[in-house]
Amino acid sequence: MEIELIVFLVMLGVFLLGNFLFKLPVSLSMAAGAVAGALVAGEGIPLRHLFEGTFVYMDTILIISTAMVFMTVIQESGALEALNAVIVSKFYKVPAVLLVLLMFIIMFPGMITGSSTAAVLSAGAIVAPILLQMGIPAPQTGAILAIGAIMGMAAPPVNIPAMLIGGGVDMPYIGFEGPLAFLTIPGAIFTVLFIGLRYCKNLDYEKIKGGLDLEIGKKYGIKLYIPIVVIVVLMVACRMLPNLIPNLGMPLIFMIGSAVGLFTGKRFNAVKAIREAMKTTVPVLGKLMGVGMFIQIMTLTGVRGYIVINCFGFGLVVLYAAICIVMPAFGAVSSYGAASVLGVPFLLALLDTGDQVVIAAALSFICSLGDLMPPTALAGNYAAQIVGEKYSKVLRYCVIPFIVCVLFGLFTLLKSRSLGFLT
Amino acid sequence: MLYIYLAIVLFLLVFIVWNMIQEKNVLLQIDAALVVVPLVLRLLLIK
Numbered sequence: 001m002e003i004e005l006i007v008f009l010v011m012l013g014v015f016l017l018g019n020f021l022f023k024l025p026v027s028l029s030m031a032a033g034a035v036a037g038a039l040v041a042g043e044g045i046p047l048r049h050l051f052e053g054t055f056v057y058m059d060t061i062l063i064i065s066t067a068m069v070f071m072t073v074i075q076e077s078g079a080l081e082a083l084n085a086v087i088v089s090k091f092y093k094v095p096a097v098l099l100v101l102l103m104f105i106i107m108f109p110g111m112i113t114g115s116s117t118a119a120v121l122s123a124g125a126i127v128a129p130i131l132l133q134m135g136i137p138a139p140q141t142g143a144i145l146a147i148g149a150i151m152g153m154a155a156p157p158v159n160i161p162a163m164l165i166g167g168g169v170d171m172p173y174i175g176f177e178g179p180l181a182f183l184t185i186p187g188a189i190f191t192v193l194f195i196g197l198r199y200c201k202n203l204d205y206e207k208i209k210g211g212l213d214l215e216i217g218k219k220y221g222i223k224l225y226i227p228i229v230v231i232v233v234l235m236v237a238c239r240m241l242p243n244l245i246p247n248l249g250m251p252l253i254f255m256i257g258s259a260v261g262l263f264t265g266k267r268f269n270a271v272k273a274i275r276e277a278m279k280t281t282v283p284v285l286g287k288l289m290g291v292g293m294f295i296q297i298m299t300l301t302g303v304r305g306y307i308v309i310n311c312f313g314f315g316l317v318v319l320y321a322a323i324c325i326v327m328p329a330f331g332a333v334s335s336y337g338a339a340s341v342l343g344v345p346f347l348l349a350l351l352d353t354g355d356q357v358v359i360a361a362a363l364s365f366i367c368s369l370g371d372l373m374p375p376t377a378l379a380g381n382y383a384a385q386i387v388g389e390k391y392s393k394v395l396r397y398c399v400i401p402f403i404v405c406v407l408f409g410l411f412t413l414l415k416s417r418s419l420g421f422l423t
Numbered sequence: 424m425l426y427i428y429l430a431i432v433l434f435l436l437v438f439i440v441w442n443m444i445q446e447k448n449v450l451l452q453i454d455a456a457l458v459v460v461p462l463v464l465r466l467l468l469i470k
Contacts, residue, residue: 025454054461055470061458062428065435246424251431278438285439286454289461 003041004306011037011294011303025283026334030290034297041301053296057288060114060163064288065281066254067113067158070231072277073258075122077265079224080105082217084126088208095134095200096193102127103148103192107184110152112231112254114160115284116371116379119149120386128386129211135199138387142394145383146372147191147401153379154368155184157235158250161339162364164291168344171360178422179361183412187365191401220265227261287334295340308345319349320413323366324406331370332377339367354416357423362412369405372398429466436462 014036018029031050038046074080084105091098106127110119124145131141153159156177163173217224234253237245248256262270298304311319323346330338343363350359371379377391380398384391412419436459443455464470 025450027454027457028450031457051460051464051470054457055465058461058465061462062431062435066431249424249428252427255431255434275438275441278435279442282439282442282455282458283451285458289457 002306004302007037007041007301008298008303008306010040011297015294025286027283027286027288027290030287030294030334030337034290034293037297037301037303043297043300046297046300049296049300050293053292053294054289056167056292056295057164060160060288061285062251063158063254064113064115064160064284065278066251066258068115068118068277068281069274070227070254070258070261071109071113071118071122072273073261073270074227074265075126076268076270076273077224077227077261078213078216078220079228079261079265080108080123080126081213082220082224082265084130085212085214085217088130088212089205089214092203092205092208095203096197098203099192099196099200100189102130103144103151103188106145106148107152107155107188110149111155112158114153114158114163115281116146116149116153116368117280117284117382119152120145120379120382121280124149124383125386130208131196132387133208133211134196134203136196137199138389139393140195140199140397142380142383142387142389142391143397143401144192144195145386146377146380146394147398147405148188149379149383150368150371151184151188151191153371154180154365155188156180159361159364159368160288161335161343161367162360164336164339165343165347165360165364165367168295168340169347171356175357175423176361179358179412179419180365182419182422183361183365183409187401187405187408190404194401194404195397216266223264226264227257230260231257287336291334291336291340294337298341304344307341308348311345311349314349316353319346320410322346323363323413324410327363327366328370328402328406329373331367332373335367335370338370339364343367350413354413355420355423358416358419359413362409362416365412366406366409369402369409372402429468432462432466436466 011033015029015033018024018032019026035045087101106123109122110116128141128145159180162176166173231253238247327338327342330342346363347360381391384394439455439458443452446452
């Protein structure tokens with residue numbers, strides 16, 4: 001057995017032991033796996049390399065943290081609740097459109113923050129009572145929240161697995177918006193209609209109205225939405241008018257949006273709200289730090305190259321099968337980990353088969369679906385908690401949308417060359 | 424732009440450290456420390 005394989009098995013073994021047996025946080029389990037790998041490879045404890053690894057995700061950390069601050073501000077200001085109320089009161093006569101729009105609300109925080117946890121905990125918690133009052137049973141509501149959050153996590157503008165895969169091959173995160181929208185929007189629409197539409201043929205608006213806050217929209221009007229408009233305008237303007245507007249970067253755009261949001265809706269204790277937001281964000285950031293260390297040690301010890309070379313040795317059929325099965329399964333550990341550990345070699349192995357950005361986007365989409373995999377199942381477990389069900393019951397209703405989404409991802413991989421116009 | 428970004432890093436760092444100090448679970452404190460170290464290094468422009 002080659003030394004690289006032994007090192008990789010030790011790293012995985014220590015990580016799994018730490019996470020499942022000793023119940024350590026994912027970040028610490030990954031750091032422990034990285035240290036064990038370095039020791040077995042004869043590198044000692046390479047502190048410099050361990051912290052070098054964490055810097056790979058510095059930009060991502062800043063984006064997630066500031067996006068979380070922004071989401072907290074618009075949630076506390078009442079903008080999300082008002083948007084919910086507007087959509088339900090305007091579209092209750094057309095349940096299919098209503099469901100799709102509610103799905104987009106669930107996705108929104110995930111799109112902005114790149115975190116399915118953020119989507120479930122913020123918009124998911126607001127939309128869930130509405131879905132339940134519309135007559136959708138709790139397990140099915142949980143499934144809509146879980147998959148909606150994952151579609152949001154994978155949707156543009158922020159998709160962290162795509163950033164991780166791109167970072168692994170020095171590919172800038174540019175041109176991903178089209179392919180990611182192509183993958184996630186049909187997936188989200190299919191899921192919400194497939195699971196929810198049969199329960200919503202005849203909606204009773206009077207019943208649903210009880211769960212809506214109709215006053216907040218009347219009190220503050222259109223100005224509630226100004227922070228959202230500001231960030232969309234700044235994001236678009238920086239891309240469209242690079243000669244007029246300097247590239248502000250996503251963190252600064254989110255901070256500007258957050259500052260505006262403090263004055264456009266309900267008054268709230270900003271310091272307390274941001275502190276709470278950071279409390280839920282730190283474990284996600286820690287996980288990225290752990291992934292960074294893990295990948296850095298894999299690179300240092302030659303494990304990463306070993307995996308890449310072995311991936312080249314697979315036939316294309318085996319490779320596609322591994323992408324559809326192993327990548328989402330690795331989500332039981334971490335979907336970010338799947339993107340870094342498996343996404344990068346898979347992308348390298350598929351580089352010649354079509355458009356590289358479309359391939360990276362499809363791989364990131366399939367990786368993101370791993371957030372449904374128990375026991376970690378971040379999106380799924382939080383969604384189940386919100387609707388007050390066991391995750392095993394919720395998971396049952398996620399199976400068909402999950403399979404359809406993976407197959408759609410596979411179709412995109414196979415047709416990436418002809419989908420190159422999306423980039 | 425550099426100083427604006429350093430200010431953002433400092434802003435986030437304050438909240439993360441605050442949470443780390445208030446956290447009762449030692450493992451979660453270590454978890455937060457993992458995030459704090461690179462942010463401090465970036466703030467001091469060491470890395």
